[in-house]
Amino acid sequence: MKDIExxxxxxxxWNEWFEHPALMxxxxYDNKEYDNTVFVLGSYCFHTYSNLKELYKGKRIIIYQMEQLFNGPDEHWVNVEAILGNLEKVDKTSGDEIWDMCLINKAFMGEYGIEVDKVAPFKFCKSLEELDSSIEPEIDVLFYGNLNKRRSKILADLSYYFYFKNVSLCWLAGLDMDTQKKYIExxxxxxxxxxxDTFNRQEQTRIFYPLINKKCVISESSTKNYFGDAIVETPSLPSTIENLLELDRYKEQAEKGYNLFKKSSKYAMECA
Known part of the structure; x- marks a missing residue:
């Protein structure tokens, strides 16, 4: 675990992969309204609520829940049942709260009697605008993140489709954050x-950083799209990729996405 003050x-x-949301x-939220508050990212998956209370005695705790919560046969990297059991113990009478980035997660937790105090989707973060946009990109399409069977098949199909079309496709897993940033750049x-396939929640943690750094983002369609027209959601990845690469249309979309996300984050009202 790591604390950012x-x-x-x-x-x-919990680890370096939570540092971008932490800076956001x-x-x-680093203001007097939240004075003496600890926002917990990821660590609640592996440490009990009582452990966190002991670690941060005298402080208010807000657990900012960012995992995709669902029950079903689909594989998951965390124990959803354990997370729910931990969140059930949060003492609201002490001022502690549970936040989530997704309305669907809020509804899911509600089925287990767990109240989410605030739904706070990801926002534009000026301090994360750090990549050099003047660098001429070498990679046409990049995916980074956990490679499960579903994602691996999609990437393999895309690789086959673009094999003779002079389109470079790259995917990353298990690299450190600094190396990953260079690939995004x-x-x-x-x-x-x-x-x-079943629970098509939007991966806000993956999407918001490239948007902030003026990158064109293409996504499969989500149950709820928190980024609107700042990204391109599509049921047909190959044709959408081809269209945006043609005549460098991706550049226009990247600029559009950056401006829309920045504007929406400035004026958007958060759901309670």
Missing amino acids: GTHITVNC ILEH KSKIILNLHHT
Whole structure:
């Protein structure tokens, strides 16, 4: 675990992959309203609520839940039952809260009697605007993240489709954050693929960073799209990729996505 300190708040991160959301939280919530508050990212999956209370004695705890929660045969990297059991123990009378980035997760937890105090989708974060947009991209399409069977098949199919079309397709897994950033910087299009066929939740954690850095994002269609026209959702990945690469249309979409996300984050009202 790692703590990132702000002026008024602390953000607890399970590992480096939670640092981007942590910086977003610092940028938007490090103010007097949340004085003496610890935002917990990821660590609640592996540490009990009582452990966190012991670690942060005298502080208010807000668990910002970012996992895709569902029950079913589809594979999952965390124990959903254990997460729910942990969240059930959050003491709301002490001022502690549960936040989530997704309305669908809120509804899911509600079925188990767990109240989500705030739904806070990801926002634009100025401090994450750090990649060099003047670098000419070498990679046409990039996917990064966990490679399960579903995603591997989609990427294999895309590789076969584009084999003779002079389109470069790259996917990454298991690399450190700094190396991953270099690949994003050198890519034209960032691809978002859902974890499962059944539960097509939007992967906000993957999408928001490239948008902030003026990258064109293509995604499979989601149950709910929190980014609107800032990204391109499509049921046909091959034809959409071809269209955006043709005449460098991806550049226009990247600029459009950046501006729309920045504007929506500035004025959007969060759901309670």
